[in-house]
Amino acid sequence: MKAIQYNEHGPAEVMRYVDLPDPVAGPGQILVRLEAASVTPFDWKLRAGHLRNHFTLPMPSVPGRDGGGTVVSVGEATGEFSIGDRVAIMAGALAQGGYAEMIAVDENHAVKIPERLSTTEAVALTNAGLSTWIAVNTAEVKSGDKVLVHSGAGAVGGLLIQLCHHLGAKVSTTCRSHNRDYVLGLGADRAIAYDEEDFSEILQDQDIVFDLMGGAVHDKSYRVLKKGGHLVWLVADQIVDRGEEFDVRVTRAVVTDDRSALQSMMDLAAAGLLKPQVARTMPLSQAAEAHRLLEQGAISRGRIVLTM
Ligand SMILES: NC(=O)c1ccc[n+]([C@@H]2O[C@H](COP(=O)([O-])OP(=O)(O)OC[C@H]3O[C@@H](n4cnc5c(N)ncnc54)[C@H](OP(=O)(O)O)[C@@H]3O)[C@@H](O)[C@H]2O)c1
Incomplete structure (x- = not known):
C-alpha cells in the first residue's frame, strides 16, 4: 500500500x-x-x-x-x-x-x-467529533446556558457551535472577521471577531467557556464567566488555572477513543442535526x-x- x-x-x-x-x-x-x-x-x-x-x-x-x-x-x-x-x-x-x-x-x-x-x-x-462530544459532555451543556466557544471557525469549534445550539444553549463564538457569517450560519447567536474586538470586554456572565486556544485566550476567559461558571479546555497552548481566584470550575476535556461518543456524533449527523x-x-x-x-x-x- x-x-x-x-x-x-x-x-x-x-x-x-x-x-x-x-x-x-x-x-x-x-x-x-x-x-x-x-x-x-x-x-x-x-x-x-x-x-x-x-x-x-x-x-x-x-x-x-x-x-x-x-x-x-x-x-x-x-x-x-x-x-x-x-x-x-x-x-x-x-x-x-x-x-x-x-x-x-x-x-x-x-x-x-x-x-x-x-x-x-x-x-x-471523527477525530473532531470525538473532541466535541467529550467536551460538551464534560461541560454538561443544557438548554438556556450562555456558552462561549472559542475558535468557532475551526474544525472542533464549528462542531461545538452546532452541538451547543442543538442543545438549546445561547452560543457566542470568536473567529476572524471574515468568518463571521460562516459561524452564524452554524448556529452561533453572536460572533466576535478576534482581529477587531476583545471578547473579554464584550461578554459577561457566561455559564460555560470552551477554550481551544490556551495562553492569553484562556487567561482572558475567566473574566467573562459568572461565578460558579465552568471553563472547559482542550490541550493547546499552556494554561494557568485561576479557577479559585475567579470562583469558577476549570476542567480539561480528556479526549479518548470513545466509540459511543463517535457513534452519538454519527447519529446526530445522520439525523441532519450536525453538518x-x-x-x-x-x-x-x-x-x-x-x-x-x-x-x-x-x-x-x-x-x-x-x-x-
Ligand atoms: N485532545 C485534545 O485536548 C484536543 C482535541 C482536539 C483539538 N484540540 C486543540 O484544539 C484546538 C483547535 O483544534 P481544531 O482541530 O479545531 O483546529 P483547527 O481546525 O486548525 O482550527 C483552528 C482555528 O483557530 C482559530 N483561531 C486562531 N486564533 C484564534 C484566536 N485568537 N481566537 C479565536 N480563534 C482563533 C482559527 O479561526 P479563524 O480561521 O477564524 O482565524 C482557526 O479556524 C487546537 O489547538 C487543538 O490542538 C485538543
Missing part, C-alpha cells in the same frame, strides 16, 4: 510518500481500505516533536488519528462488521495512523458510516503540504481531508 511515513521528528518535509506492506487483520480486528483521513493539529504537533514530553512515538511512524473507508476483510472473533461495510475508524495515537491506503483496527475502534454522509464528511466528524465541515480535500501524497497549511493557520472552516 501507499502511505505517509516519517523516521524522525522535524518539519513537514520529514514525511515521505512510501510503499509499505499491506496490514493484516488480527483477532478482533477489521481490515479497511481507506478513502479518506483527516489532518489534525495533533498530527503536526506530534510530527514536529512538540509533544515529546507526553508521548514517545515509535519510529518509523504513519501519522493520522482517524480514517474512513470500506471493510475488505475481518479477523477471527469479529461479528459486527461485514466485508463491504463503510466505516469510520479511530487510530490510536501511537499505532499506525490513517495516512495510508489500508489499516487494521480493533472492531471497537470503528463505527458504520450513515448513508447520508460521504466518507470524506464522516472523517471530518461535518470539510475545509478542503487533498491527495494523500500531499500530506506534507497539508501540514504546512495547518501550521501556518491558513485553514479554517473545517478539516483538511486527505483522500486516497
Whole structure:
C-alpha cells in the first residue's frame, strides 16, 4: 500500500510518500481500505516533536488519528462488521495512523458510516467529533446556558457551535472577521471577531467557556464567566488555572477513543442535526503540504481531508 511515513521528528518535509506492506487483520480486528483521513493539529504537533514530553512515538511512524473507508476483510472473533461495510475508524495515537491506503483496527475502534454522509464528511466528524462530544459532555451543556466557544471557525469549534445550539444553549463564538457569517450560519447567536474586538470586554456572565486556544485566550476567559461558571479546555497552548481566584470550575476535556461518543456524533449527523465541515480535500501524497497549511493557520472552516 501507499502511505505517509516519517523516521524522525522535524518539519513537514520529514514525511515521505512510501510503499509499505499491506496490514493484516488480527483477532478482533477489521481490515479497511481507506478513502479518506483527516489532518489534525495533533498530527503536526506530534510530527514536529512538540509533544515529546507526553508521548514517545515509535519510529518509523504513519501519522493520522482517524480514517474512513470500506471493510475488505475481518479477523477471527469479529461479528459486527461485514466485508463491504463503510466505516469510520479511530487510530490510536501511537499505532499506525490513517495516512495510508489500508489499516487494521480493533472492531471497537470503528463505527458504520450513515448513508447520508460521504466518507470524506464522516472523517471530518471523527477525530473532531470525538473532541466535541467529550467536551460538551464534560461541560454538561443544557438548554438556556450562555456558552462561549472559542475558535468557532475551526474544525472542533464549528462542531461545538452546532452541538451547543442543538442543545438549546445561547452560543457566542470568536473567529476572524471574515468568518463571521460562516459561524452564524452554524448556529452561533453572536460572533466576535478576534482581529477587531476583545471578547473579554464584550461578554459577561457566561455559564460555560470552551477554550481551544490556551495562553492569553484562556487567561482572558475567566473574566467573562459568572461565578460558579465552568471553563472547559482542550490541550493547546499552556494554561494557568485561576479557577479559585475567579470562583469558577476549570476542567480539561480528556479526549479518548470513545466509540459511543463517535457513534452519538454519527447519529446526530445522520439525523441532519450536525453538518461535518470539510475545509478542503487533498491527495494523500500531499500530506506534507497539508501540514504546512495547518501550521501556518491558513485553514479554517473545517478539516483538511486527505483522500486516497
Ligand atoms: N485532545 C485534545 O485536548 C484536543 C482535541 C482536539 C483539538 N484540540 C486543540 O484544539 C484546538 C483547535 O483544534 P481544531 O482541530 O479545531 O483546529 P483547527 O481546525 O486548525 O482550527 C483552528 C482555528 O483557530 C482559530 N483561531 C486562531 N486564533 C484564534 C484566536 N485568537 N481566537 C479565536 N480563534 C482563533 C482559527 O479561526 P479563524 O480561521 O477564524 O482565524 C482557526 O479556524 C487546537 O489547538 C487543538 O490542538 C485538543
